[in-house]
Amino acid sequence: MPGSRPSALSRRTFLAAGAATVGAFATGGAIAAAAPDVLAEANTAGTTLARAARPGGARAGGYRKLVAGPGWPLYVRQELATAKAGRSRTRNGLAAFVQLTDMHITDVQSPARFEYTHDLITGSAFRPQEALNTQGAVSLVNRINSLSGGPFSGRRFDAVVTTGDNTDNRESVELDWFCKVLSGGSITPNTGAANRFEGVQNFGSTLYWQPESAIRDIYKERGYVQIPGYLRAAIAKHRSPGLNVPWYAVLGNHDDQYLGTIPNNILDDMYLWSVKLDVPATNPAAGQIAQAMQSNPAALGPLMAALRVSGPAYPVTPDSRRRPFSNQEFVRRHFDPALTGPGPVGHGFAAPDGPTWYTFQIAPGVLGIAMNTCNSLGLSDGSIGDRQLRWIQRQITAHRDQLVIVFSHHTSDTMSAALPNPDTPGERQYDGTALVAMLARHNNVIAWVNGHTHNNRLIPHRGSTAEHSFWEINTASHIDFPQLARIVEVVDNADGTLSIFTPLIEADAPYTADESDLTPDGLASLYRELAYNDLHTDPERIGKLTDRNCELLLAHPLR
Template structure:
């Protein structure tokens, strides 16, 4: 399941579909930053005078509009979010705008969660307990992704430096349930090609939105469900349109992918091998919310996945379930298959061959050149026994240190799925047997030793957040840049621009992007564009919507100041 925090009043115990997060309103005005100090974080409207904000959230953003009976809110166009200058790690020079030189410009995608919504290997029925087990918009993930890819291609360059995008990096949870078909769809989205988001039967939809109980939004049925009680409406033809073949233009820039826990494990939380029989099953379980097994399954997912095996084996006998058509394309892929698939000529797109991976049989981590003098290191922070949170084996840590020394004369950004605060999995990792596991604070300590490391870019939490990490000297500081997902509202991607200010400092700009689709959805428009618009609006109206995921205003569009470590 997704590692996003759930909706409503939730207590956050680690970002996963198994956890809860206390809901809070997104900050929209003055921002208090712990340890910041007066004047170190401020909005700077004048910065846009020399920028090109078109197509970014600096220009406009989706905001709630009119409310209809039940509470469903249409979205509409709102004013853009401001740029915040963050000076916790270095002070901003007054003349930097006139002396600035662009060094790199790229886009971060994260937590796109391309989902086979008809798969029998899912637990949608636990969503009353764990919200992201089911999302009303999830059948439209590929259409929403195409709209985002179109936006990236349209914007094409950083709004502050004007530098064309050097690349696009997807920081994990590229798939939702590490199914081969999900990986195929993801790679076609980024490289370009036709996608038919349907599995099982070719002529009908076999997921819970057609055949399930009133726990789900059933868009093609006139009968009530708990979503229609909240203002969702009947949309005849919706599911047939969702399954229809459509086309992605692919990214115009080279792209790279990082391994996430949903690319690694059953629903991102269950160790592999325990429930693998479910992928090719001919039945799909659909328990009523009153069934005691719902809370048992939800609890096992959170703390004891091994207990799921007997629970699900019992359901094979007792049900309740409905029949689905088995599909061999649903089989799970291994980390090695994930790497190897990137060498398939059919998914080359804008390249490069291998998309950063050096060897079809090599490790799930690699280095790549973002721009001249700017290097990327793609890390794997997944622990296959970590429920959803991460860690890193000692072999990879030592490799990262060697690469940071090897590229000591270049600026380096590291990329991972997990954040420094969600690398908490202390269990041994089956993928790195016998190795010591490094947690978030351990990795931060390693990175601080290398002054050429300027940023750690990641996802996993589905929330926008900036963390200033202070090293022993100003040249050992770095920023951690955490970005919201593209499955949960506000459905974003992030531009990251690196600039030399010519005064001994660097600026890292972080403007956010929304998909290229109308803000106000038209339920009668079942074209690819119309479905992409619905994808966003439905996500805002999800019963488990969490306003906290948007992040504080100073964690969205930022200019992050840093002492230039190589000057």
């Protein structure tokens, strides 16, 4: 996703967000209000309702250590239905699950990356914390496993659903690490040479944080410090216990195509190169690459071929595990018995050679529909093909006696790529507006859960009647700060309404990182703190308080 450096004003706004005054606000005539009475009855331990990371004091350069701060309040959102008194005494939990999204498990040493564009067009090209993302992801698994269930319903989690961008660059080894994070097993987050780090953080360029070097890079100017042993610890073997509940996977654009934005087959040979490029911004090629990435990806082939010969480049050890996987291989990998973990077999996909979309039973009476909204034309935004759209309509109709929640990577407003999809030649593509309209024609759809934006947003979609309305639940990533996942609880209030609770959770690593602690838990703590201090941190990703921990009201469509 595009990134930019926050202004001083926006960073101040971000710092103030955690201490924002609890009150009420009007949205289109409907009221969203803080609800301390509802919150008082919940088991908030381990969620951001109890406590959340906040910045401490700044050191030279502006780097801030994180500390444990107060929890964020619960807001009741009533745009689609009115909250009735006494519902907390009569409600019954129908389903509870955890949404993970945009984990971006990354092979940071891969030649098939464009880190040198991070200061030109997209901050996501290089993140100072990215070498620690398997440790951070395992810490998030530990958090989920530590929770007894939904804080409001008390219901044990029925599932975990990850809504895409599970990998960063569709590498086979990234997919293997991702599956082991969720299903359990040993992970060695290293490729290429077995005994050394061969990435840009060890090349000496001042464009990146050089954690083991005294070089004065642009990150150390902002207060990052030298950490001896950091890179060796980052690539060391560690273990995930795996989730203790069934998990399901959805494709994202980074799982679907080269870096999520470049058509496949143009640069696929780069995955197995024996050199890794590091083009300084002063090199005219850097600007040419940035322009091609934005407007003409086909031009990247000749550009990269020339740079492979001329450099600047560093030798790296080729690794066949970096081979890109296809969508079909993504599905098949989920049927690997070694990666089944808590199940189910296939993690939702119907068959090893089946489609990339499917249905699954979240809980009795609550059906999940996993969609594939990726368009492989070389676009980060998405669309949905006619065949899949018609299939979704049939599933919703066939299960009209159940509540339906749909899942995708893209949001309604990032499904704007209604252009021909190479994966479905000749098939008409539909945008997010069309999908919202289709979902609103069915009275049993209650929510659409998605990721992609790396932001927290909760969006009401009002249909022709109260029963034809639903909520869109968009959750921030686990690669960029604030590094969150979301619990989703569906409860029947027994008064003609449903409530969907949306409390956010953080990984269970310590809030304040200790640079001398290079254990997996210590690295997970550092993962979050480095992300907060990234030069490209966007303070808006955390969302408004009313996009975080909420009770979303809607009419019960089956009562």
